[in-house]
Amino acid sequence: MIVVMKPGASQRQIDHIIERVEQLGLRSHVIVGTERTVVAALGEKRDGAKQALETGEGVEKVVPILAPYKMASTEVKQERTQVTVRGLKVGDNHVGIIAGPCSVESREQILEIAQFVKDAGATGLRGGAFKPRTSPYSFQGMKEKGLELLAEARAATGLAIVTEVMAPEHVPMVAAYADVLQVGARNMQNYPLLEAVGESGLPILLKRGPAATIDEFLLAAEYVLKTGNSQVMLCERGIRTFEDHTRFTLPLATVPYLHQTTHLPVVVDPSHGTGKASLVATMARAAIAAGADGLIVEVHPDPEKALSDGFQALTPHAFREMMQECRKVAAALGLEI
Amino acid sequence: MIVVMKPGASQRQIDHIIERVEQLGLRSHVIVGTERTVVAALGEKRDGAKQALETGEGVEKVVPILAPYKMASTEVKQERTQVTVRGLKVGDNHVGIIAGPCSVESREQILEIAQFVKDAGATGLRGGAFKPRTSPYSFQGMKEKGLELLAEARAATGLAIVTEVMAPEHVPMVAAYADVLQVGARNMQNYPLLEAVGESGLPILLKRGPAATIDEFLLAAEYVLKTGNSQVMLCERGIRTFEDHTRFTLPLATVPYLHQTTHLPVVVDPSHGTGKASLVATMARAAIAAGADGLIVEVHPDPEKALSDGFQALTPHAFREMMQECRKVAAALGLEI
Amino acid sequence: MIVVMKPGASQRQIDHIIERVEQLGLRSHVIVGTERTVVAALGEKRDGAKQALETGEGVEKVVPILAPYKMASTEVKQERTQVTVRGLKVGDNHVGIIAGPCSVESREQILEIAQFVKDAGATGLRGGAFKPRTSPYSFQGMKEKGLELLAEARAATGLAIVTEVMAPEHVPMVAAYADVLQVGARNMQNYPLLEAVGESGLPILLKRGPAATIDEFLLAAEYVLKTGNSQVMLCERGIRTFEDHTRFTLPLATVPYLHQTTHLPVVVDPSHGTGKASLVATMARAAIAAGADGLIVEVHPDPEKALSDGFQALTPHAFREMMQECRKVAAALGLEI
Amino acid sequence: MIVVMKPGASQRQIDHIIERVEQLGLRSHVIVGTERTVVAALGEKRDGAKQALETGEGVEKVVPILAPYKMASTEVKQERTQVTVRGLKVGDNHVGIIAGPCSVESREQILEIAQFVKDAGATGLRGGAFKPRTSPYSFQGMKEKGLELLAEARAATGLAIVTEVMAPEHVPMVAAYADVLQVGARNMQNYPLLEAVGESGLPILLKRGPAATIDEFLLAAEYVLKTGNSQVMLCERGIRTFEDHTRFTLPLATVPYLHQTTHLPVVVDPSHGTGKASLVATMARAAIAAGADGLIVEVHPDPEKALSDGFQALTPHAFREMMQECRKVAAALGLEI
Secondary structure, eight states, X not given: OEEEXXXXXXXXXXXXXXXXXXXXXXXXXXXXXXXXXXXEEESSOOSSHHHHXXXXXXXXXXXXXXXXXXXXXXXXXXXXXXXXXXXXXXXXXXXXXXEEOSBOOOHHHHHHHHHHHHHHTOSEEEOBSSOOOSSTTSOOOOTHHHHHHHHHHHHHHOOEEEEEOOSGGGHHHHHHHOSEEEEOGGGTTOHHHHHHHHHHXXXXXXXXXXXXXXHHHHHHHHHHHTTTOOOEEEEEOOXXXXXXXXXXXXXXXXXXXXXHHBSSOEEEOHHHHHOOHHHHHHHHHHHXXXXXXXXXXXXXXXXXXXXSOGGGOBOHHHHHHXXXXXXXXXXXXXXXX | OEEEEXXXXXXXXXXXXXXXXXXXXXXXXXXXXXXXXXXXXXXXXXXXXXXXXXXXXXXXEEEOOSOSOSTTBTTTOOSOOOEEETTEEEBTTBOEEEEEOSBOOOHHHHHHHHHHHHHHTOSEEEOBSSOOOSSTTSOOXXXXXHHHHHHXXXXXXXXXXXXXXXXXXXXXXXXXXXXXEEEOGGGTXXXXXXXXXXXXXXXXXXXXXXXXXXXXXXXXXXXXXXXXXXXXXXXXXXXXXXXXXXXXXXXXXXXXXXXXXXXXXXXXXXXXXXXXXXXXXXXXHHHHHTTOSEEEEEBOSSGGGOSSOGGGOBOHHHHHHHHHHHHHHHHXXXXXX | OEEEEOTTOOHHHHHHHHHXXXXXXXXXXXXXXXXXXXXXXXXXXXXXXXXXXXXXXXXXXXXXXXXXXXXXXXXXXXXXXXXXXXXXEEBTTBOEEEEEOSBOOOHHHHHHHHHHHHHHTOSXXXXXXXXXXXXXXXXXXOTHHHHHHHHHHHHHHOOEEEEEOOSGGGHHHHHHHOSEEEEOGGGTTOHHHHHHHHHHOSOEEEEOOTTOOHHHHHHHXXXXXXXTOOOEEEEEOOBOOSOOSSSSXXXXXXXXXXXXXXXXXXXXXXXXXXXXXXHHHHHHHHHHHTTOSEEEEEBOSSGGXXXXXXXXXXXXXHHHHHHHHHHHHHHHTTOBX | OEEEEOTTOOHHHHHHHHHHHHHTTOEEEXXXXXXXXXXXXXXXXXXXXXXXXXXXXXXXXXXXXXXXXXXXXXXTOOSOOOEEEXXXXXXXXXXXXXXXXXXXXXXXXXXXXXXXXXXXXXXXEEOBSSOOOSXXXXXXXXXXXXXXXXXXXXXXXXXXXXXXXXXXXXHHHHHXXXXXXXXXXXXXXXXXXXXXXXXXXXOEEEEOOTTOOHHHHHHHHHHHHTTTOOOEEEEEOOBOOSOOXXXXXXXXXXXXXXXXXXXXXXXXXXXXXXXOHXXXXXXXXXXXXXXXXXXXXXXXXXXXXXXXXXXXXXXXXXXXXXXHHHHHHHHHTTOBO
């Protein structure tokens, strides 16, 4: 950590910082520059020290040197993590495709779409049973009945079930049916939930919050990893920016950046990431070109009648075409899909 | 709702939309423009119809006319809501001041600071017992012990206790000690939590998520209001933007805009809204000039030794000066503080 | 245009709006809804009317129906525009590659890099002679001497020269040397400059401003198109968001969205779009998968010694590898590169 | 400057950085930490060195210690700059009020409004003669005729004329009529224009670009200051964020932050900063509470008939009320207005 003193900081202020650094169990090292003095604080402590120091009198700013996360970091684990569950393989040169409706709406709907996405090449089935909805007046999901239907779809197709859990107290119930627990973007910093899903032992699909920095995203993953659960997939699903022609802005550079920073696999959600069915397939193949380890895509047999998010769902036909394009790009880059 | 068809939409597509509008229980009204046709859908339905229509073939976009929230709206209730609990009055020309440390750290700390902020003019005491922290390696709060200390501080000072609750299962415990339940910015769209705090019957301080639009913020309030709990304070605490000289960007125009849109009182948090102690007092008085119904401010007896967020905490001395300035501005504008 | 009246707007206010609509040369059409009245204003007028109406008493908002740009729109011209100059072809299934240093620094540098990028497959040479720099203390470019060196590099290689012009009064000089005039992101709304480059008759590479919406971007293009110059390439180079792990956020969904909206070709700049050399090649191939009609990439023989933006420049070796990957993706999608 | 090496950087890489630091005329100082090595580069060089170092092999990042601007900095000049021209005083405890229409539209309009704003307490008159408009189909201003009318309004009232200049070649003409040259937000980084207005010797009102960081804003001011012109007013007029209920987001913390960082006065534009007439007066008084040294406000005799931006203009009556409120706040804080 580097403590930058204000120009004109007094010797007393500098001495105070040195003393504080040492009280925190770090070694201090003073550098006297042309206009300012800088105190380096050396050691492994990652938390608390920064803020303890930046409130010191005469301090202009404190610059951390170490990344704030540990277990997610490539500094700690070099080999890439692959998440495998049933036929779904995500990471380490395998691109896993998770597809399905926004919400489970009926037995017919989910069985039909499950068979369809399987035939088109998906190995995971998405479908919400518990739906976090911006408006309390919107459809909130079929709840446990929806989970039962997902399990039935799995029995029929062998697809791995990926579904969202919204509260710690629902984890045991959802975990009884699902193969992968999804933590939604709105809950990325719901820490009791992160701990509860971590302790389930199931693989986790963690969605990036729309205003989360990459550090915050990895620290959220760290909450899960700390429970001893290392099966975490990071999901980029778009950030909130000033752009209004898409629902969110999908920053694909997240993919190569995370590949340099963490060993965890990165899944891209082009459905939420654009919020427009007409852009989904193109962004899906761009995500694969960017190195995504997986895709999660909304598909609905009749988007116009979907109970949620129909505007961003692909028709089965459009999904099949998307898969063909994605396979071409993956093949060109030597990736399995 | 206005359905705008694409230029060149066919009569069959237009007829289909008219049929869909009527299936949804709305009346349709067609307007043939120079380049496009527009179908107005008339009626009270606020949810689901928009998305059911915007996936229709030949549709370019659907423009909602009604606000998506109801109970929070000034269209439904004209008179301004005032939240009152112990000596704390927020709204309707009363500016309520809530102050205290980021976290409860010890008996001495909280008792000292409570007495201090009371003497300086606060009527509410903030202090976190359950702390949502970005990093799992950070101090997570004293939990129930912290709540006990808050209650002791209340007994000593009469201040209303405002403290955060992070999970639905903690609501009964926190509600047993607190006067106001705070829902943090990270949990603004944690819907099970919103319902649980609503059902507690206590007044709620709902913080705006850093990427939430005003509509999303009011819809989150609507989740609480729907439980029958009308004691909701909206808290602007800064949004995430590209600016990096402050921790968040504090958009004070939220205050007059919300005053035009909702009857709920609006509290401003200049501590999180700037993330810099040196900017807090100035933004506190600017918030009052913008018409804020309350302030929530971090104060710590020794910010340098705070276990969380010391960099944005005022010293007791700085808080007293802030109060003096705020009183001047309030008096100039005929507000009680 | 749809004028939405406030709930409770008086008949007098509604009549006033109807009168205003007709004064503006538009036809009015009134729709009485459940809670509000809406006045549709029909006709072709795109400008001024919106704002003339939205200030009317009792008006809540005015919703435009037509896009604000015309000549850039696919509604006006369906067939895709291809820009061709020397060997550079951009658009309509041709991916044009423009590469070179941020700044022209010396005769050796530009001749060496020109030959190199040509050998690797580029058909355009970028290189700044006039450099807009955030700091007045930074290198500002070699000016006319730089243009001469670019012309010499063209003579040696046949590459089309793409270079920035910063002020209307420089247009004749830069146009005397360049094949394509670049308008930088900082100047996207420098209207005298847009008109001056349009009148040069040369093809234009127009960079998106980092805070510009797509409508603003297309309206900037419209300033050029209005001069009668239809050779406009739109360049996505990243937008400013809260993300701090990249210099800008590169929103690749711009590419398919623009392809639906305008007939103009879309070039992507992964160098500025990420600001990190280690992310450029991956985002270049993702851009091609997203359908980009061209790429503009910074390459420097020795990035460490570059006088500007070395941190985002590829080495010649890395550029050659990038081209190989891009060719694979383009081939997979049936595009020429 | 602090060069942070990657974990595991080799001694050769470290030695190379030390060598580069010294070639750049800086002194190096090596600190070996627990996980990483850090090289401090000491000396006054502000530009170029950062980027020269951050491309070095084995370098993770380079952290600048000095602010990139000099002449704007409080480190260089402690006493606050006051800009004075005719009766307009901005800075150093004087709040200068500049008001008037978005565009000069006619002799009657500008003379009427000038007299009006003067009577209400303004000492500066704004009014655009050259109008940068997003759409080429919008009214572009009366040009020189507009300048003549502004001069006539000055003759009648004594108000200082503040008007925008859009291109270097217009500077002499505009400077012949105006008292203050305004550089608009779209031109904040139009460097030839910044130099040209600087050389005019007139006071400059420099608007912040909607995506500009504070460092970029101050570096733009530095372009003007470098010409020897020290009469620069910084104008906060709102930034572009995801918020859609206001036209821009007005971040008032800019005011106290700039007061800590620079000696230049800070003017706030609540008209563009909100884009809604109904929010302007409240944000004007909040700006004064935040310490603004001036306000620039749009006022139009009949906003509904304004040729530009009527939706954000105050009526004369509303402006007079705004002034009354602003005076109360200023008086409470001991400021002259």
